Amino acid sequence: MPKSPERCEEIRTDMRNKILHKSILYFAKNGFSGTKISDLSKYIGIGQGTIYVYFESKDKLFQEIHQMINREKDISQIKLLANLPIPAKQKIHKLTKEVLRQLEEDDLFAGMIALNTQILLEQNGGNSAYGTTYQSELYKYMTKIIEQGQKEGSIVSGNSLKLADYYWGVVYLYSLKRLFTTKYEIINSEDLERTVLKQ
Amino acid sequence: MPKSPERCEEIRTDMRNKILHKSILYFAKNGFSGTKISDLSKYIGIGQGTIYVYFESKDKLFQEIHQMINREKDISQIKLLANLPIPAKQKIHKLTKEVLRQLEEDDLFAGMIALNTQILLEQNGGNSAYGTTYQSELYKYMTKIIEQGQKEGSIVSGNSLKLADYYWGVVYLYSLKRLFTTKYEIINSEDLERTVLKQ
């Protein structure tokens, strides 16, 4: 009497996601080389072998995490925001509020930001300062908002891509703090906004 | 016919420093666990065994780097700056100019900043958001300048320690970019100053 194939598939998908989600935080905190499979599996609460049922190797697991981060990262929000008929300043306010809310509420968000930036830094090998794959999507809309704000006079002058990079860099910075420090105080909206806003 | 003891001592010191300096960059780029002694020694251009002539272990080497960073980090400058009879705004200008100059000119500076922050993040284990050992020195004087600026109305309001942390966090951010990307564009003085300065 075999298990029902649907149930089986469901179990597999659940476990796979569990491993992926938990691993994001663990890798973000410990780095790739600093993560031992034995520790990771203990942290997830499963046997070592189980990881290898779902992922070929530590490397492959890490790669999949990377892909998952890119996939899940919520571009849609900022995309929406960018196209709204409101002043750029207000867009930055809304974006900042949302980002800081997520940063505060959700470990995973911080982990994803941190891991993603680290991967970008390492993989780029410095090929280009900006713009790999999806990242460009995020930056594209951010850049749009910034340029709008520059026209409206609410955002400081300068290369818009560079400013976008600065804004997200600071978000990365506080994601790290979120992950590594406990008595951590989140950055103020005003401080974060000042990366790009005048005044 | 032995070499003169002084000459011998000098050779030893040179090699020791060479290893320390090169290791800072390598550790900053690859992290502690990501650094293999075999790769590091190849990068330095010496035999694996040679590292063990000068340092007991990988851990000890890393510790010494940490100490060296703390020792060499130029506190004196900012100490001097803090006590100068000039407006805080001007102090921030001078500091920023100097920091960005060093960041641009000197790999090692970037490496030291990056490594130092990483160590802080990891070692703190979150014990306290701010202020371990020497760090406090640097922050102490920075805080002093910020408080002066707040009185003078040139620096934004808020917890001065948090603002100092923000300023140096951004410096860390661009140290990472310096280390990991080649087509890297350094941050503008204005952008960096805006972390704390009004306008």
Place this chain on the structure above:
Amino acid sequence: MPKSPERCEEIRTDMRNKILHKSILYFAKNGFSGTKISDLSKYIGIGQGTIYVYFESKDKLFQEIHQMINREKDISQIKLLANLPIPAKQKIHKLTKEVLRQLEEDDLFAGMIALNTQILLEQNGGNSAYGTTYQSELYKYMTKIIEQGQKEGSIVSGNSLKLADYYWGVVYLYSLKRLFTTKYEIINSEDLERTVLKQ
């Protein structure tokens, strides 16, 4: 409404035999350490767990195969042959014809011969060149035939046990060829017989 106990028993026996038979071939081709339970069960066409319903462990399965080979190996035939009142040469002819027929027709026969010899080689650890357990039965009657032939002048002189071993060794050789090669050409009767027959 339980199935009839007899039918149930029959189903069990069938599955047990299926596993045993298929395993003989798989073990013969891949050796004991070279056989993974996961691969074996796929080859048989059942789930991994099923094997453990019928056999305690991989080792036990292998042992049972060994016993089964010994049990099934058709000693009776050669026993019969040995006692027939005909010339040894004719006995060798009949035996050879029968052996080659089985070798050609039946994968399982080849698998049994191959496995059996391998087990002998490995387990002996070289304790004795000839004659473990059952093997002695087979060899005993073969030896008898050979000695008869030597008296009759149709079989070459020499230690009869050694000659029996030679004959069966060559059968083993061609069992391997049968198992491992596809374009395999079976050995001629004459070639096989020449191991012991004069002319």
Place this chain on the structure above:
Amino acid sequence: MPKSPERCEEIRTDMRNKILHKSILYFAKNGFSGTKISDLSKYIGIGQGTIYVYFESKDKLFQEIHQMINREKDISQIKLLANLPIPAKQKIHKLTKEVLRQLEEDDLFAGMIALNTQILLEQNGGNSAYGTTYQSELYKYMTKIIEQGQKEGSIVSGNSLKLADYYWGVVYLYSLKRLFTTKYEIINSEDLERTVLKQ
């Protein structure tokens, strides 16, 4: 004061060969899957890690052994023999005497024969009964001798390649016996020769 590069190279070559030679016997006796690196290194008398200094992986080590066997196998002798102006029967005598001498004297020879045949059987996957790479060389000259003998009437009729394969098959058989049994009695020249010779 670095070690002299020549001496270094020599040490490396020696160790490499030591590992290769000892591994031949060990793999021949235990098979690929039956060989644990930990046991193998103990058998060789070195640390586990040392094997990985010279060989990428267990698989690569096994491959190199295979190549080495092919390279070292002494084709030259039989090549020479094949072209000598003497009767085929005499060639078979000489060859057999030499083969049995080596089999008796040299573990490594038996190991090489055994391993080589096993690899052939497994790798062929049955593609062709005869003739992979070098094997063809050996068989080519053997075939030549057999065909000469068939003309001279000293060798039995039949496909010469098949007969060559038979002869070497029996050599393989006794290589296995040599490796796996201690009280082993080598095959007589006459018995081995009878695979191909009349009478």
Place this chain on the structure above:
DNA sequence: CATGAATGAGTATTCATTCAT
């Protein structure tokens, strides 16, 4: 002192076995 080959403790990965369904 400087080297790199050798080592084994530590880490990644496999696979026989268990067990909930």
Place this chain on the structure above:
DNA sequence: TATGAATGAATACTCATTCAT
């Protein structure tokens, strides 16, 4: 009973460290 997901002991492989040269 039959299954295959989960497991951890066993095994392959890596890398910090030692040591003869």
